[in-house]
Amino acid sequence: MSSRATTPEAREATTVRAVTEDELPDWCRALNTGFLRQPTTSPQTVAKRRAHFDLARTRAAFAPAGGRGYPLLEELGGGTRQVATFRSFAQELTVPGGATVPTDAITNVTVSPTHRRRGLLSRMMAADLAEAKERGDVAATLIAAEYPIYGRFGFGPAATGAVWEVDVSRAGLDPRWSGPDDGGRVDLADPEEVRKVGPELHERLRARVAGVVSRDEQWWQYNTGLWPTPEDPWAEPFHAVYRNARGEVEGLVVYQSDDRWGDAKQPLNTAQVRQLIAVTPAAERALWTYVCSVDWITTVRSGLRAPDDLLPHLLPDPRAARIVTQADFLWVRILDVVRALEARSYDTSGEIAFEVLDPAGFAGGRFTLTATPGGAVCSPGAASPQLTVDVRELGALWLGDESAVRLAALGRLVEHEAGAAAGLGALLRTSRRPWCPDVF
Numbered sequence: 550m551s552s553r554a555t556t557p558e559a560r561e562a563t564t565v566r567a568v569t570e571d572e573l574p575d576w577c578r579a580l581n582t583g584f585l586r587q588p589t590t591s592p593q594t595v596a597k598r599r600a601h602f603d604l605a606r607t608r609a610a611f612a613p614a615g616g617r618g619y620p621l622l623e624e625l626g627g628g629t630r631q632v633a634t635f636r637s638f639a640q641e642l643t644v645p646g647g648a649t650v651p652t653d654a655i656t657n658v659t660v661s662p663t664h665r666r667r668g669l670l671s672r673m674m675a676a677d678l679a680e681a682k683e684r685g686d687v688a689a690t691l692i693a694a695e696y697p698i699y700g701r702f703g704f705g706p707a708a709t710g711a712v713w714e715v716d717v718s719r720a721g722l723d724p725r726w727s728g729p730d731d732g733g734r735v736d737l738a739d740p741e742e743v744r745k746v747g748p749e750l751h752e753r754l755r756a757r758v759a760g761v762v763s764r765d766e767q768w769w770q771y772n773t774g775l776w777p778t779p780e781d782p783w784a785e786p787f788h789a790v791y792r793n794a795r796g797e798v799e800g801l802v803v804y805q806s807d808d809r810w811g812d813a814k815q816p817l818n819t820a821q822v823r824q825l826i827a828v829t830p831a832a833e834r835a836l837w838t839y840v841c842s843v844d845w846i847t848t849v850r851s852g853l854r855a856p857d858d859l860l861p862h863l864l865p866d867p868r869a870a871r872i873v874t875q876a877d878f879l880w881v882r883i884l885d886v887v888r889a890l891e892a893r894s895y896d897t898s899g900e901i902a903f904e905v906l907d908p909a910g911f912a913g914g915r916f917t918l919t920a921t922p923g924g925a926v927c928s929p930g931a932a933s934p935q936l937t938v939d940v941r942e943l944g945a946l947w948l949g950d951e952s953a954v955r956l957a958a959l960g961r962l963v964e965h966e967a968g969a970a971a972g973l974g975a976l977l978r979t980s981r982r983p984w985c986p987d988v989f
């Protein structure tokens with residue numbers, strides 16, 4: 550028996566297209582339904598989305614309304630109902646070495662439970678990726694709600710996210726700490742100041758850390774409380790900024806605290822770090838030490854970091870920090886192998902001929918990568934590839950998070966020449982893991 554519940558004719562009746570401004574309230578309803586949130590959307594949220602969304606890239610599936618096979622109901626319901634949502638927007642992704650490439654950021658993917666497993670996600674994805682390829686985006690990116698969804702569309706997990714929990718009492722920090730001893734200082738900041746210093750600081754971060762994605766002006770507005778909505782009321786967190794001895798901003802931490810006390814009236818507060826971005830090791834050290842030294846805070850949760858984050862080793866006792874979550878986070882789907890591999894930097898020199906499999910037809914082919922620390926050339930064509938890799942796996946390798954040797958051992962990369970995986974791995978591996986700080 551087929552797992553598909555409907556006939557091809559019934560599926561055909563469902564159209565996938567970009568929404569109009571008037572259709573946005575219903576699109577929000579379908580989105581909320583798919584994400585199991587209360588379906589009704591406030592006018593404020595609709596207005597916020599209208600102001601921000603690129604409607605040409607905001608898709609929905611429109612299915613006949615009413616009960617199929619029940620003509621009277623169809624008549625009563627009339628028209629169509631939105632039963633799936635999908636949105637993409639222009640983004641830049643930093644690759645190893647600090648260059649950025651244009652990417653197609655995919656988000657708000659839902660299919661209503663009444664219409665699941667009829668190929669609607671597949672249709673929306675195919676349409677969006679075809680447009681992204683046409684536009685010249687180097688890759689598509691997303692944060693996957695569940696691991697099994699996106700591999701089939703050519704996405705691979707490209708940057709792992711790790712969350713630490715620090716038991717402050719165990720960390721061994723100096724209880725007399727009163728600020729950085731490097732000539733720099735930590736100052737509290739209000740949202741207005743964050744809107745002034747944050748964007749430039751983030752630009753500096755993304756020029757140095759692979760996996761970081763661009764933030765637009767609205768990102769800073771939303772995240773500093775300028776667009777509160779009933780569904781997303783903004784509660785002002787604490788902001789603190791690190792300045793070096795010359796007064797230059799080099800880091801920002803945003804954190805919130807709960808209000809928990811033990812039976813013996815001892816403080817048991819947890820600081821939840823919402824973001825900590827730093828462009829120098831001094832700023833990173835100062836801001837983590839600062840958060841771990843706030844009086845009453847007994848636990849610090851780090852928010853999403855790279856698995857090789859400095860945090861544990863900034864504490865005199867690194868065992869005071871333990872990873873509470875570590876999982877795939879940023880997924881990428883390479884659309885242009887040549888530009889993807891030429892944009893990034895390489896720590897060593899080498900040459901490898903390889904074949905990329907891409908059943909969707911966007912990025913497959915044979916290529917030869919000649920890399921040096923000074924730059925790389927990736928040419929289409931290779932007489933006899935030394936290995937074959939699916940585009941999914943190439944996505945996982947691209948930013949340096951995954952090991953080609955590991956993929957070969959898992960059977961996800963096929964060597965045609967002994968040592969080819971090690972050769973590719975030596976070129977693509979990076980000295981630091983990529984990090985994507987943003988959910989999008």
Ligand SMILES: CC(=O)SCCNC(=O)CCNC(=O)[C@H](O)C(C)(C)COP(=O)(O)OP(=O)(O)OC[C@H]1O[C@@H](n2cnc3c(N)ncnc32)[C@H](O)[C@@H]1OP(=O)(O)O
Nearest residue numbers: 583656657658659660665666667668669670671691694697
């Ligand atoms: C970037 C983001 O927005 S992440 C958020 C993703 N959204 C959610 O998780 C919300 C809840 N889930 C949903 O809305 C839907 O189930 C979706 C979007 C995940 C899938 O939509 P569907 O229209 O059912 O997917 P579609 O029918 O195109 O499935 C294509 C294939 O993927 C498989 N598939 C789809 N979803 C899943 C899943 N969650 N787990 C495993 N396999 C899946 C299908 O079985 C199908 O396989 P087949 O080709 O072998 O038959």
